Amino acid sequence: MNQQQIGKYRWTVCAMLFFATTVNYLDRQVLSLLAPDLSRQFGWTNSDYANITAVFQFVYAISMLFAGRIVDRLGTKHAFILAITVWSIGAIVHACAIPMGAGLNAVLGAVGIAAVPVSVAGFMIARAILAIGEAGNFPAAIKATAEYFPKRERSFATGIFNSGANIGAVLAPISVPWIAAQWGWQMAFIAIGGIGFLWMGMWQFLYEKPEQQKRLSSAELAYINSDVVVAPATEQVAAPSARRLSWVELLAYRQTWAFAFGKFMTDGVWWFFLFWLPKYLHAQYGMEKTAIMVPLAVLYSMTMVGSIGGGWLPTWFINKGASPYDGRMKAMLLIAVFPLVVLLAQPLGYISVWVPVVLIGIGASAHQAWSCNLFTTVSDMFPKNSVASVVGIGGMAGGLGGVLISKTGGWVFDYYGALGQIQTGYTIMFAGCAVAYLLAWCVMKALVPTHSEIEAPGPDFTVPATAR
Numbered sequence: 001m002n003q004q005q006i007g008k009y010r011w012t013v014c015a016m017l018f019f020a021t022t023v024n025y026l027d028r029q030v031l032s033l034l035a036p037d038l039s040r041q042f043g044w045t046n047s048d049y050a051n052i053t054a055v056f057q058f059v060y061a062i063s064m065l066f067a068g069r070i071v072d073r074l075g076t077k078h079a080f081i082l083a084i085t086v087w088s089i090g091a092i093v094h095a096c097a098i099p100m101g102a103g104l105n106a107v108l109g110a111v112g113i114a115a116v117p118v119s120v121a122g123f124m125i126a127r128a129i130l131a132i133g134e135a136g137n138f139p140a141a142i143k144a145t146a147e148y149f150p151k152r153e154r155s156f157a158t159g160i161f162n163s164g165a166n167i168g169a170v171l172a173p174i175s176v177p178w179i180a181a182q183w184g185w186q187m188a189f190i191a192i193g194g195i196g197f198l199w200m201g202m203w204q205f206l207y208e209k210p211e212q213q214k215r216l217s218s219a220e221l222a223y224i225n226s227d228v229v230v231a232p233a234t235e236q237v238a239a240p241s242a243r244r245l246s247w248v249e250l251l252a253y254r255q256t257w258a259f260a261f262g263k264f265m266t267d268g269v270w271w272f273f274l275f276w277l278p279k280y281l282h283a284q285y286g287m288e289k290t291a292i293m294v295p296l297a298v299l300y301s302m303t304m305v306g307s308i309g310g311g312w313l314p315t316w317f318i319n320k321g322a323s324p325y326d327g328r329m330k331a332m333l334l335i336a337v338f339p340l341v342v343l344l345a346q347p348l349g350y351i352s353v354w355v356p357v358v359l360i361g362i363g364a365s366a367h368q369a370w371s372c373n374l375f376t377t378v379s380d381m382f383p384k385n386s387v388a389s390v391v392g393i394g395g396m397a398g399g400l401g402g403v404l405i406s407k408t409g410g411w412v413f414d415y416y417g418a419l420g421q422i423q424t425g426y427t428i429m430f431a432g433c434a435v436a437y438l439l440a441w442c443v444m445k446a447l448v449p450t451h452s453e454i455e456a457p458g459p460d461f462t463v464p465a466t467a468r
Helices: 009-042 046-074 076-110 118-134 137-148 151-183 185-193 195-206 218-224 254-285 289-319 324-344 354-381 384-418 422-447
Strands: none
Touching (some): 009 076, 009 151, 009 254, 046 137, 046 384, 151 289, 185 195, 254 422, 289 324, 384 422
């Protein structure tokens, strides 16, 4: 049966996930694009800015752990609506950062805690609200992909919706500086934050579980479930007895730790590029506001190639006989080599601003290729009703890695900036970003050398000793 006969509604779902991820990254990038101007206006040091971004990453990390559980409990449809409502509100309230900061300092003063600068306090509150909501995007999107796509298509579908991050990163430098220049920085947060509410109506109308989706043909539903292994009648367990694995049970599996370590080592690299590149262009080349629009748009346009191409790459190995997991791991090893070009960004940066833009663009593109495959390993190895929980655990690890790299960056840039050697600071940070993927792959391969799928547990299930 060809694809025309099967149907294509699953790709409509993929398009909605792509739109949501685009909005997700638009909202989180507004601050970084306005950072040079806001830093000057409010007198922020690099450490102040690092603290603001670290709050987002820390709250995101903790929220990811619970977001995955909430998505598995509420279901994809309702959990996504809740997530985008919270993060859209969080994006908009950045415009009220100053009064919120004053209110927080008043409360801290009343209980005898030393106040922080009003602007820093206010943006910390806003970033925390944004992080709580945004934590729901990827657990819900990965779960929706597991529900709507057979394993052979999941990495490609993940690559497509994950490229929404790149589109958001491209649209943000084109739109945010212009909005801020026309109507002020507050309106940039309000206008971009409001887009999420448009998405909610479409999602409410178009999304249901595949088994309940009236727009889905029986042929397409059968195709989606084509790689579900059905046990012999004598060995089948009634569907109602299957339950979600608990956090404790999930943490007993090496597969969970492999995914979490991969996220811890590499998520912070992407966030470093996302949050610090505007400040890098300002520190290194004196560029800010509308001047950074074209370089950042070009850089993030490059990442779309990595996201979609990286999603396709394991299919090449799978078609040659590799299992889905082995195909993804081979693809990820190849992908992990490309970020090494970031090592040349500083030594060759004297030639032109476009040299580091292109080299960092290659590294960021490789990250997106890596990310869509890393996410898909979860749906390869875990039952669908626990996928979002595992993604949440890994997301928490990735967020903590992001906190570490952001705080380290703030300290390094202030230290070397005071010595008049800010270039050395970026050389150090770029070097760490370049080697992170190869290290992550080696540890992941050591933890899970071959594919091992975890079955949905029945009522009398205990974690096998071999998983520990």
